[in-house]
Amino acid sequence: MGLKEISQPHSSQSEDPPHIVHFYSDDKVLVREVTRIMSAALNRGEPAIAIATPSHCEQVTQALEREVRNFPRATAEGWCVMLNAAETLSRFMVNGMPHPERFADVLTPVIVRASLASPNPQNRITAFGEMVSLLCAQGNPEAAVRLEQLWNMLARTHSLSVYCAYPAQSFFRPEGRDLFLKVCAEHSGTAGVETTAPSTNNHASPTKHNLTVGDGGGEWRSREEGFRRFVEAVQDYAIFMLDTEGNVTTWSVGAERIKGYSASEIIGKNFSTFYVEEELRSGKPRMELEVAAREGRFEDEGWRVRKDGSRFWANVIITAVRDEHHQLIGFGKVTRDITDRMQAQRALDRANQDLKNEILERKLAEQRLAESEQSLRLLSLHLLRSQDEERRRIGRDLHDSLGQVLTVMKMNLESLAPVAGDRRDQIVKCIELADDCIREVRTISYLLYPPMLEELGLRAAVPWYLDGFAARSGIQTSFEVSADFDRLPRESELALFRVLQEGLTNLHRHSGSPVAHIRLSRKNGTTALEIRDEGKGIPPSVLSGGVSGHLPPTGVGLRGMTERMKQLGGRLEVTSSERGTTVVATVPSSEVKA
Numbered sequence: 001m002g003l004k005e006i007s008q009p010h011s012s013q014s015e016d017p018p019h020i021v022h023f024y025s026d027d028k029v030l031v032r033e034v035t036r037i038m039s040a041a042l043n044r045g046e047p048a049i050a051i052a053t054p055s056h057c058e059q060v061t062q063a064l065e066r067e068v069r070n071f072p073r074a075t076a077e078g079w080c081v082m083l084n085a086a087e088t089l090s091r092f093m094v095n096g097m098p099h100p101e102r103f104a105d106v107l108t109p110v111i112v113r114a115s116l117a118s119p120n121p122q123n124r125i126t127a128f129g130e131m132v133s134l135l136c137a138q139g140n141p142e143a144a145v146r147l148e149q150l151w152n153m154l155a156r157t158h159s160l161s162v163y164c165a166y167p168a169q170s171f172f173r174p175e176g177r178d179l180f181l182k183v184c185a186e187h188s189g190t191a192g193v194e195t196t197a198p199s200t201n202n203h204a205s206p207t208k209h210n211l212t213v214g215d216g217g218g219e220w221r222s223r224e225e226g227f228r229r230f231v232e233a234v235q236d237y238a239i240f241m242l243d244t245e246g247n248v249t250t251w252s253v254g255a256e257r258i259k260g261y262s263a264s265e266i267i268g269k270n271f272s273t274f275y276v277e278e279e280l281r282s283g284k285p286r287m288e289l290e291v292a293a294r295e296g297r298f299e300d301e302g303w304r305v306r307k308d309g310s311r312f313w314a315n316v317i318i319t320a321v322r323d324e325h326h327q328l329i330g331f332g333k334v335t336r337d338i339t340d341r342m343q344a345q346r347a348l349d350r351a352n353q354d355l356k357n358e359i360l361e362r363k364l365a366e367q368r369l370a371e372s373e374q375s376l377r378l379l380s381l382h383l384l385r386s387q388d389e390e391r392r393r394i395g396r397d398l399h400d401s402l403g404q405v406l407t408v409m410k411m412n413l414e415s416l417a418p419v420a421g422d423r424r425d426q427i428v429k430c431i432e433l434a435d436d437c438i439r440e441v442r443t444i445s446y447l448l449y450p451p452m453l454e455e456l457g458l459r460a461a462v463p464w465y466l467d468g469f470a471a472r473s474g475i476q477t478s479f480e481v482s483a484d485f486d487r488l489p490r491e492s493e494l495a496l497f498r499v500l501q502e503g504l505t506n507l508h509r510h511s512g513s514p515v516a517h518i519r520l521s522r523k524n525g526t527t528a529l530e531i532r533d534e535g536k537g538i539p540p541s542v543l544s545g546g547v548s549g550h551l552p553p554t555g556v557g558l559r560g561m562t563e564r565m566k567q568l569g570g571r572l573e574v575t576s577s578e579r580g581t582t583v584v585a586t587v588p589s590s591e592v593k594a
Contacts, residue, residue: 260307511535
């Protein structure tokens with residue numbers, strides 16, 4: 001059950017229920033104060049709950065037995081409850097912090113039973129809690145502040161007055177300053193404290209408060225005086241009081257340092273003096289007091305104005321202060337100059353935004369680069385295809401046009417040979433030249449675009465090409481092909497054939513190898529063409545210019561073949577050593593068509 005589900009709500013009220021804090025340095029004074037609070041409630045027939053250490057529970061119980069006439073009945077009927085603070089705390093702590101729903105589940109049944117058991121269930125419930133003191137003693141002040149907030153939430157759904165206690169010495173250490181301010185911000189008043197009105201005499205300190213509790217003696221007064229001095233010594237915060245209209249009634253050293261006004265200059269003036277013009281026009285100062293009076297506190301950050309007119313960025317907390325009858329008697333105001341932090345945060349935000357913009361620009365640049373690379377690949381593929389089409393056209397023109405002309409010329413020369421007389425030898429030589437031209441034109445035509453590749457496929461075109469290459473170069477060739485090798489798509493066959501042409505051309509020009517070994521195979525979902533020689537290899541300086549295991553950026557022809565492989569989803573790899581070079585071109589077998 002969460003805080004919003006707590007049963008037995010109190011009647012609708014516009015004011016927040018009292019939540020009082022008690023700072024003590026003497027256990028006897030604490031016991032006396034708790035006894036006073038609980039005995040007053042029990043004598044009125046109202047329920048009272050104490051969540052304290054076993055020692056304090058025992059001392060309070062003994063005192064209540066003397067001062068409350070119906071104490072045995074209240075205890076027996078369950079509208080006076082004593083709980084062990086440590087045990088109760090352990091029931092709702094999770095990972096070092098109070099868990100809101102578990103807190104409600106633990107405390108709500110106790111409150112409801114005590115309320116129903118009292119003579120008048122509609123009366124206000126008085127609760128004293130010492131769990132926050134245990135949390136501070138354990139070195140967990142954040143949990144203590146959170147627990148105070150949960151008490152406030154619980155008090156808004158029940159007719160509940162909450163009293164909490166802290167040993168004053170917890171705040172005497174320098175690190176206790178922030179805790180003190182946070183604790184004060186969660187409470188509406190201080191139990192058993194008498195505060196003298198500030199003097200308006202310019203020769204007296206208007207910020208002096210004499211904190212006394214009952215007749216606690218000189219030691220208590222001495223400790224409370226030390227506590228007062230600690231509050232006055234805080235210079236990082238402007239801590240001061242306002243009356244119900246927002247007029248300044250007290251002033252601290254920290255307030256003078258931050259805002260620039262001395263006590264004699266500002267006491268009696270309205271706190272709207274500190275606000276910038278635009279917020280004065282919007283009525284913000286009055287709105288803040290209304291919110292603090294209605295909800296118990298108001299917190300904000302914004303620009304404030306010093307005496308010299310300069311601005312600073314302030315964190316502001318306004319807390320409503322009420323008397324024991326829950327009547328509003330003024331406001332406590334804590335202001336901190338956080339200009340440096342705000343500027344640092346804004347600088348960080350700007351840096352983060354600049355970084356985001358830089359990342360976005362980089363992504364856009366990478367996207368543009370990727371689009372450019374894609375365009376270049378498409379253009380390269382288009383050029384390669386255009387080249388292939390142009391080779392096919394030129395090859396056919398050579399074969400069909402020039403080849404036919406040369407054939408007719410040879411036939412005419414052959415018809416003239418019998419009647420040439422003494423010029424017969426010349427005509428015979430011309431016929432031989434015509435034969436050579438016809439063969440050369442046919443070879444060039446077939447190399448540009450071999451009709452065998454298109455008609456019979458790569459498996460048939462490779463050995464035909466190797467025969468011509470061996471005849472022209474004097475290099476011995478061998479060809480190995482797997483038995484199940486079948487036709488590939490036209491683009492794949494053409495790309496692999498161009499790799500064969502380019503690879504053997506480079507082998508003939510540069511390797512010095514007497515042999516060339518060619519192999520066609522299918523393996524692991526790919527079709528591979530391998531060209532291997534036994535030459536001098538490619539110099540390491542050339543290979544190192546490319547990506548490891550891939551073709552170095554030398555040779556326009558091979559780079560074109562690399563792009564062909566990429567467009568088909570394959571790749572071209574070159575490895576080399578002093579024993580020779582191997583070029584392997586692969587395309588996906590998924591592209592294979594029967």
